[in-house]
Amino acid sequence: MDISVIGLGKAGLPLAAIIADSGFNVTGIDLDSKKCELINSGENPIPEEPGLESLIKKYGGKSLRAFTDYCSASNCKAYIIIVPLFINEFREPDFRTLKGAVKSVGKMLKKGDLVVVETTVPPLTTEELVLRWLEEESGMHLGEFYLAHSPERIMSGNCISRLREFPKVIGGVDKKSGIVAFEMYRKFIPNLHLVSSARVAEFVKNIEGCYRDVNIALANELYKIAEELGIEFYESREHANHEYCHLLLPSTGVGGHCIPVYPWFLIKEMERKGKDEFADLLRKSREINDKMIEYWANKIVIACLKIDKPLNKITICIKGITYRKGVKELFHSRNMALAKLLADKGFRISIYDEMFTREEIEKLGLAWGDPDLADLTFDPFDLKIKLNAQKNV
Ligand SMILES: NC(=O)c1ccc[n+]([C@@H]2O[C@H](COP(=O)([O-])OP(=O)(O)OC[C@H]3O[C@@H](n4cnc5c(N)ncnc54)[C@H](O)[C@@H]3O)[C@@H](O)[C@H]2O)c1
Known part of the structure; x- marks a missing residue:
């Protein structure tokens, strides 16, 4: 056949x-x-x-x-x-x-x-x-x-x-x-x-996407709370996770073709049925994850205040623009959105990404940059802000 x-x-x-x-x-x-x-x-x-x-x-x-x-x-x-x-x-x-x-x-x-x-x-x-x-x-x-x-x-x-x-x-x-x-x-x-049925098979995939989006939103929320309270988040998460508690990792948000898209299938379907409130958690999780770039932009701006230069002369290298580490895909990349948000704030943004050559980055209309030469580097995959003096913030 x-x-x-x-x-x-x-x-x-x-x-x-x-x-x-x-x-x-x-x-x-x-x-x-x-x-x-x-x-x-x-x-x-x-x-x-x-x-x-x-x-x-x-x-x-x-x-x-x-x-x-x-x-x-x-x-x-x-x-x-x-x-x-x-x-x-x-x-x-x-x-x-x-x-x-x-x-x-x-x-x-x-x-x-x-x-x-x-x-x-x-x-x-x-x-x-x-x-x-x-x-x-x-x-x-x-x-x-x-x-x-x-x-x-x-x-x-x-x-x-x-x-x-x-x-x-x-x-x-x-x-x-x-x-x-x-x-x-x-x-x-x-x-x-x-x-x-086909509808069960469809829903299996919808559930999986929604679970990950909501779980990541929870991780992002708990990360922000831990930071605010001066608590070591990753250590706490490691000990909290077990068979019945499986918290995913915080991030700059959720990108790609899949996870940020599937919750909307259900949110919109409930809206059509006049049952918006059935999908409240899905909607809120989408919002939390999409807003993470604002949280990280603020943290980066605060770190920039430690640099002895006018803000518009500071160069920031974003060390990763793909939506996920190791995947050469920019669709709904929150790291790309973060770079744009910082550029809109007047910073000089350069990009380094192991998945792209310098030429490929420049073809995207972005400035390529060596992370070691920037005043500040942000690695969106391990959520580390680093000043060029190699000082972790
Ligand atoms: N990529 C993943 O990791 C992944 C994981 C799970 C599910 N999916 C699902 O798989 C589906 C496809 O995603 P993908 O990542 O392969 O997308 P993709 O963008 O990598 O590839 C889609 C391909 O379809 C082709 N195409 C578009 N319109 C066509 C048409 N009318 N006729 C024939 N070919 C056409 C495009 O040229 C392209 O090669 C999506 O529903 C996605 O949700 C993808």
Whole structure:
């Protein structure tokens, strides 16, 4: 059976590679022609993903082939859709990319085909929107084809190992779809769990994202309180954490495509139902995490007062602009937002990031800087402010 993976990004390409490694022929579809060319010549377009390179080298252009044209996947029996779903300026889900991909799949759907949505979506999206789009485009009804949801639970930097080991859930929009999807997926996902419905599978991923956002907001709040009271936070956290207490780490906020986005799926859904108060904690956590850059900007400004220079002559090096350490991704990066906030306050901001070359940083319109030459360095990943005299503040 040939399988198609639609969207060969940070989540889709490792999945496609794992499927190829299990002996399937995989037809990847991606709008990015350069990415397709690289894959077909055995070159890995995501070099920072451990373990991916050898798989692309082995299967790229052979049993894993990438195309920009959906028609190339018309002979496949299963379609896995893993394109992004963003929120718009009003924090409403923007379904355009997903809808485009689903409708393109719908046009080539045949009797007995299986469609699995892996894109993280608000609950009920698969059984309501995706099903409707597929039926409209294919002229068929559920039962003639199968539809399921299986959220991608990988983390960039651990994709291959997560796909091989981490529990993955799958649920159908009807019972038969669940079984058909489960039977196919277990050929390449070893730790697979069939849940009762697509909506449960969707909610699993929503829960996970919300849990992390709320937990990090709590860590951020407790960190601020500890600082205010002169209490060593990290030591306290280490002793507080045990089987029933698992506090995550404080930070400059939460970035990337996933965690800052998923709580809004539920917040907005509750607003639509006139039940805003059901999502109060989710909303507040979003606010706490987004405001952490103001907290850190204030701390940095206070540290700058110790430097014997006018504030507008002080150079501050932000030692990391990605949203998470070790992941070359700037989407909703709070560290980038912090750099901008400080620049808006009139400081001279330079950037150093081990994931980017000097040229890449300058291409982003930012000033590259050697941390050792700045008056003050802020490392957003270990939350350390350092004066150039090497004095920790
Ligand atoms: N990256 C992660 O760590 C991660 C983890 C868990 C879940 N996810 C989920 O996976 C999904 C995809 O995220 P990602 O990180 O791979 O995104 P990405 O931006 O890295 O890649 C998306 C890919 O889809 C392609 N694409 C966009 N529109 C398309 C279309 N209409 N047809 C075909 N290809 C199209 C893009 O060219 C790109 O290569 C999202 O729902 C995300 O929430 C990602």
